[in-house]
Each structure stands twice: as C-alpha cells, then as structure tokens.
Amino acid sequence: MTNLWTRCNNCQRILYKQDILDNLAVCPSCAFHFRISAEERLRMLFDDGAYEVLDDNLHAVDALHFVDTKPYVDRIAENEKRTGLAEAIVTARGTIGGVPVYILAMEFGFLGGSVASVVGEKIARACERALEDGLPVIIVSCSGGMRMQEGMLSLMQMAKSSAAIARLGKAKIPFISVLADPTTGGTTASFAMLGDINVAEPQALIGFAGPRVIEQTIKEKLPKGFQRSEFLLSHGMIDDIVERKNLKPYLVKALRLFLNRPQ
C-alpha cells in the first residue's frame, strides 16, 4: 500500500505515485521536477523513445586505490548493480523531431552523477563522433561535480570535455547543454556552461560551489532561491528555463534554428 504513495519534497503533499509518473515525474500539485534516471530522460527525448546506446563498454578503474569509508571498487560495483549502468552518463544516438542527434544523459543515481575518467572519455568520444558525422550534441547534466575517488584524473576531465566541445564549435556543430537538478561543481564549471544554448529545468540547483560550502565560508544563511534556475536566468547565465513537458519541442526548435544554415 505505502509504496503507491509518496510525498513531494517541495509542497509536502502526499501524492499517488502513478500520477507523478504519468506527469513526466513532475509533481501534479506544485510542478516540482523530480530527478529522473538517464534512461527515463533518453526515452522522453528521443522519437518513439528509441535510441542506440554507445560506448557502454567503458568502465571505471580504481587508479588511486582509493579507500574512504568504503573502497572505491566496492562503490563502483554497488552503483553498477543498483543502476544497471556502467557509469554516470549514457551516450545515445537517435532522432528527436526527426533530427538525428547525440544525447548524453547523466545518471545522478550513479555516485551522484560524478564525473571521472569514463564520463570525460564518453563526452570526448561523443564529440568526436559528432565531428565525424556532423550531428549535433546535447548533454543533459545532473551531477554533483568531479568524482573525488579518481583525484586529478577527474579534474582533468573538465579540461578534456571543454576541449572536445571547443572542437565542435570550430566545426560549427551545435552543442546544447540541458541543466537538470542538480548541476554543481566542476560539471557546471566545464561542459554544462558551454552550450550554444544553456537551458535548465525549473528550480534546478545550479552552481559552482555547493550551498553548504558557501554558507560555511561566509557564515551566513543563503537567500531563498539562491543557485536555482530562476536565479541563474536573472543573472544571465542560462538562456531559458523550460518545463520538462516542453523540453523536447524546445530542443527540436533550437536544433532546427541552428541547423538551418545560409547557403
């Protein structure tokens, strides 16, 4: 019985789970956008929910032999098992609104969507494929930032992904960044802010430093709505905020505009 019902974290209302799922995981009462998995995201965006998964043979390596309260290798194994994914991003190719495109969707459920060697490599590979066949790239970010357990190897993925995106730009291939809740740390400070269009879902937490770190540094409570999509829009950091139900038509329109080159 109980698992048929859930509470919205935003409006605190008790809701029938199926109603939320039927509504693209958006609260029917307050329009709060719940976090969704990479797979749900890709099914929502691609025509007929159909796409081809690429580069899913890449797996993390514990290069630093990192052990915090648990060994990194155990964390990877657990996350692989729980999500059924090899890493925190899924690369897919398909069409949206008939336009062939690469979409990379990040999986928050896999170690908080953290970026390490494999995620960086998959972004670089997707960009290189796109360079070869001239298709646009969309990345849907949902990530807490760089993964500590791969140390500097993670940090360098910021430079690697940004460099790959710079090459797309040189070849005049559109790159669209979609920012979902949450997008923070090095993810925001690299590929997620580098779109020809940066578009966010409503009320998503987006920023560089985490709110807790900022609070500890300045020793003050943060203003309401700080680092939410609406805050970023008003400060000029994103192009628009688009509700989940309108995201696909928005992306199709954007791609059509960008791909309509003067002859």
Next chain:
Amino acid sequence: MEKAAEFYTLEKGILALKDQIDALAETDDLDKKDRIAALRSEIEKEWARIVPQLTTVNIVQIARHPKRPYTLDYIAFLFQDFMEMHGDRRFADDPAIVAGLAFYKGRTVAVIGHQKGRTTRARIDRNFGQANPEGYRKALRVMLEAEKFGFPVITLIDTPGAYPGIGAEERGQAEAIAFNLKTISILKTPIINVVIGEGGSGGGLGIGFGDQTLMLEHSFYSVISPEGCAAILWKDQNAFEQAAENLGIRAATLLGFGIVDKIIPEPPGGAHIDPEQTFKNVDKHLYQALKKFEGKPVDELLDERYKKIRKLGVFEER
C-alpha cells in the same frame, strides 16, 4: 594551525643551520666560504634524512608554507619590466589573480598567476588567493591579448580554490572557469603552466593547463582540498590525513598519469628555505619548456595540446 606547526618542527634543524649561514655571511670571517659550504652540506644531509619521511600532509604544509615564494616573487626574479594589467573590463579587478606582460630573456610573454598575501592585511586583500569570476576573466583577457600578438603565456598556479561566495555565484564563477578551459584548449599561442604551491581544484585548473605543465617538487594539485574531501567522504575533519594520502596529489603521482610533464626540484628544505635557488630551478625548466613550443606551427601546437589533454584518464574497455 597545529597542522602547520607540525612541519615547523620538522624543518627546525634546517632553519637553525640556515640562520648560522646567514649570520656567517655577515661576518668578515676569512674561511667563511668553506664554513658556509660545510653548513650547506649539513642542510642537505638533514634534508636527505627528512625527505623519505615526508607524508602527503607534510607536502600540503610545505605548499602552504607562509614563507613560500608567491607569484609576484617569481615575476620579480624571472621577468623584466612586468607591466601589470588590471581588470576584466566587465566588473572589477581581482587582486587574487595578477596578470600582465613582461620580458623573459628578451621576448615578451604574458604572465598570469594566483597571488596570495604575505601579511594579514595583504592576505585579506588578495582573498587568500581565491579568485572571483573577475580574476578568471582578467586572465582570459590577457591570454587573448597574448594570442593576438603571438606572445607565449606562462601561468603560475597557487590557490586553495576559486572563491565560494554569493557574489562569485551571481557573476558566474562556473561560467568563467568553463569558458577559460574552452578558450585555453584552442588558444593559438604556447601555454606553459607552473604549479608553484597549491593547485586548488577548478580554481587552479581555470588557468592551469596548456602545452606543458611543470610542477614544483613539494607543491600539490588536487581535485578538492584534503579538508573538503575529508568533510564529504569521511564526514570528519580529522580524516584530513587519509584524504590527502588517497587523493594522489603529489607531483610524482601526477607525473605518472601524464597530468604533469616535469617536476622542478626544490632546494633542500623546500622553496622557502632558498627562494633564489628555487627561482633558478624554475627559470631553467621554464626556458626549456618554452623553447620546445616556441615557433611551432599553430596547427601542430593545437593538435598536440588536444592530444595531450585527450589521453588523460584511466578506464577499461570490456
């Protein structure tokens, strides 16, 4: 603070010997040369005893040592006629990053580096070397000037990290760093980085990659501060030591991953014991690196830069 005290105890013997040398140098002692040389070799011996015991925590302490040479110290010794360029032309000037043009062995170069303060007042003014978006945008502006005129870019990395503040977020800290990374990757002029102290995460990387990254032996470069990592993963500030050891932040580790291209040796006791020798060591390696990339056709330069960053990462295909 007690963490820093730990390294002071370690270097006590060296400092005593150094004081003796300084005192001797002031005297008219006829055989002072020999005696100084003897003391120097004693410092070396003492240091050789300490080095193998240095923990990663000690490295962090040396890298953050309040007497460690900072960017402006390097600029004063290595370059001539430094002309500082202030401001991002958008909002403000950020004293946590200094940037400008200077002569380096006859050629004009752009120099950009994080700057910490030496006195309490200066530390506050420099925001402890933690840049705001304006700092990264000033760095970008100077890099684009360098590209325009074909001057090589030299960056000096020494920051605890980009500043986590309300204003920084309002003005797009993330965007400023992201845009720098993208621009650096295709900037049509050689870029040499030197990690001189703390390589603090995205705040370091925002001016911290290029054609060649050199790193002082006792500096560190990390995805997150050991304190931050301890708080998040261990939920315990006292796990600082484990965090530091696990993060793989030392020069030798980073050299092994190809993240750093060369380790610049520090004088016995660390850069702050003998700054002049440190500057000379940096000078030598910087010049070698610069010679390698100067005059390289731009296409080749950018191609190699991309390949260098492209191969970073460790993973498995199965």
